[in-house]
Amino acid sequence: MAAVMLQGTGSDVGKSVLVAGLCRALANRGLTVRPFKAQNMSNNAAVAADGGEIGRAQALQAMAARVAPGVDMNPVLLKPQSDRTAQLVVAGRVRGTLAAGDYRRRKPELLAEVLAAYRRLSHAADIVVVEGAGSPAEINLRAGDIANMGFARAAGVPVVLIGDIDRGGVIASLVGTHAVLDPDDAAMIRGFLVNKFRGDLSLFDDGLAAITARTGWPNLGVVPWLADAARLPAEDAVALGRDGGTGAGPLIAVPMLSRIANFDDMDALAHEPGVRLMMIPPGQPLPGDAALVILPGTKATIPDLAFFRAQGWDVDLAAHVRRGGRVLGICGGYQMLGRTIADPLGLEGAAETVAGLGLLPVDTVLAAAKQTRAVTGRLAASGARITGYEIHAGVTIVADGAAPWLHLDDGRVDGTSLDDGRIAGCYLHGLFDRAEARAALVAELGAASDGLDRVTVIDAALDAIAATLDRVIDIDAVIALAGEAA
Incomplete structure (x- = not known):
């Protein structure tokens, strides 16, 4: 098995886009790639080729990998219905509606289904690119976790941690994540990426060195602000309201x-x-x-x-x-x-x-x-x-x-x-x-239309993002890391 997991220091740091871009970059190298996210929480869903329901982000990542989406790519999907309840979808089918406390009690029994889905994907691929959820630094949620370190350790998948420099405090978020993690969890992280960088990269050299000095993690790349990501579908409602349409009329x-x-x-x-x-x-x-x-x-x-x-x-x-x-x-x-x-x-x-x-x-x-x-x-x-x-x-x-x-x-x-x-x-x-x-x-x-199919626009954006990642990320190091998966 070859697999690598991208986790983030927080929500909305760009995990979904980087997984999609990495899937396309690896597929462009001739590798058979599958995306995977153990647990997703989103009301943006897609219908997989086998008729089940998965997160829209995993359907996008499947497109990036040039494969049909399947329910094994997102075995657990939570669809919020209120502030305290969510519909539980497992293997593409509804399993009921649960309160937050009820779901926490159910997570350990879901881990077996998550691991089985991951292993089926692994057998069909040269490499699996796994996306975490939220942040592993939420140590109050660590017990029974199936989305981040709980999955990484159970499956033996090495982790690359992503920090978002655009929101500020990226050194503290990466170093702070290292500080609060259990040592065995921290050992799963084999490198870090800084995402959404703007400006002169040389001005951040000392920052990168400081992160490595305090964590022991190597820098695998600094990803610039990806303007093409705006052409991709957003994963959740965090993105709503930030930008309006770009047209006139x-x-x-x-x-x-x-x-x-x-x-x-x-x-x-x-x-x-x-x-x-x-x-x-x-x-x-x-x-x-x-x-x-x-x-x-x-x-x-x-x-x-x-x-x-x-x-x-x-x-x-x-x-x-x-x-x-x-x-x-x-x-x-x-x-x-x-x-x-x-x-x-x-x-x-x-x-x-x-x-x-x-x-x-x-x-x-x-x-x-x-x-x-x-x-x-x-x-x-x-x-x-x-x-x-x-x-x-x-x-x-x-x-x-x-x-x-x-x-x-x-x-x-x-x-x-x-x-x-x-x-x-x-x-x-x-x-x-x-x-x-x-x-x-x-x-x-x-009004008149531009005449472009949405899939054509998305595909071009994925190619552009993959080309950027090929330039700024040590992809060979990522592939080598993936080869260390259990």
């Missing part, structure tokens, strides 16, 4: 729900020069000049519908519709646009039925069984080709005579459309990724 507004899910649906629009995408944070009104309002997916439809109303967005949306504005709901957002949402099993809290926003003639009943599948088809109005995926729990009943919004290649229809598509909704994620479909949709706003 008709405004598309997206309210930031409290449990927003699969918000990378908007990435293609954010990079579309013909439109302006604006993510609207809580406490701000939906802009009156929006041409289109998109209600995104959510992990908790009924609570987020209440959250939507608490911001006054329901009033803003009604005014937008009266002005002739367009509305699109995706997945949970589609459910919100309907007449009612029923939760007879109490999956999202109390067993109840609530009134929806009443803009589409549909009624939804939430259910424990989840639909996860890849989808292809056409937009009903224009016939433009679509490619995407479904991840949702529940059944939506459409009133007789309502027009479908999508015609799927498997013979099904999806979604509902009123007023020639001015108000519409569907369950399909990834709707805007294909250039043909996005061009048809932005044309309805009076």
Whole structure:
């Protein structure tokens, strides 16, 4: 087995992007590569080739490695539903909803499944690139850990620790991590990387020497700020609200729900020069000049519908519709646009039925069984080709005579459309990724598309990131480290 694990001094230090870039750099060398993350926590999910559910970051990393995504790449996925509960997905399938304390008690029994998934990947690859979660310095969570040092030691995988210089204090974060770790855990770390560097590298020579002197870890490279990373889908909601879209033209507004899910649906629009995408944070009104309002997916439809109303967005949306504005709901957002949402099993809290926003003639009943599948088809109005995926729990009943919004290649229809598509909704994620479909949709706003498939943009970004990593990281040293895995 050959494997190397990238852990970070904290969340959002760039682990996911560096794993993806390293996967592409190693694949470019002719190696068979597999990404792996034992435990992920994210409401951005993807459908694997085998039909199960994994973190969106691992699907991106699989693309970087030029292989199909599989559930073994992310055997444990936690999808937060509230501040204290999360849906537990194991081997691509839902195992229930747990409180934080319950999950901590379950972690030791999940380690065996995590190790089995890792070993299956190892047998199919020349090298496995493993991503940690959060930080190993969170020593209060060390007991029963399966995401960082608990996995590294159980699997015998050497670790490279990543520090983020952009946020400041990178020397303290790396040296401090060494200081708080158990000596046996610290011994698993065989080198460090400094990420997101800007400026004159020679000014940091003394800093690199100080880190090595205090930790004994060699410096394996300093990675510059990777501008191309902005073209990749973000792993979690930490990135939301930092940057708006880069285009000009008709405004598309997206309210930031409290449990927003699969918000990378908007990435293609954010990079579309013909439109302006604006993510609207809580406490701000939906802009009156929006041409289109998109209600995104959510992990908790009924609570987020209440959250939507608490911001006054329901009033803003009604005014937008009266002005002739367009509305699109995706997945949970589609459910919100309907007449009612029923939760007879109490999956999202109390067993109840609530009134929806009443803009589409549909009624939804939430259910424990989840639909996860890849989808292809056409937009009903224009016939433009679509490619995407479904991840949702529940059944939506459409009133007789309502027009479908999508015609799927498997013979099904999806979604509902009123007023020639001015108000519409569907369950399909990834709707805007294909250039043909996005061009048809932005044309309805009076805009023109750049004509680029999202996968083409992402693939080019991965190549650019890999080229940079090849230049600034000692890849040969990383490969040698991976060869020391147990």
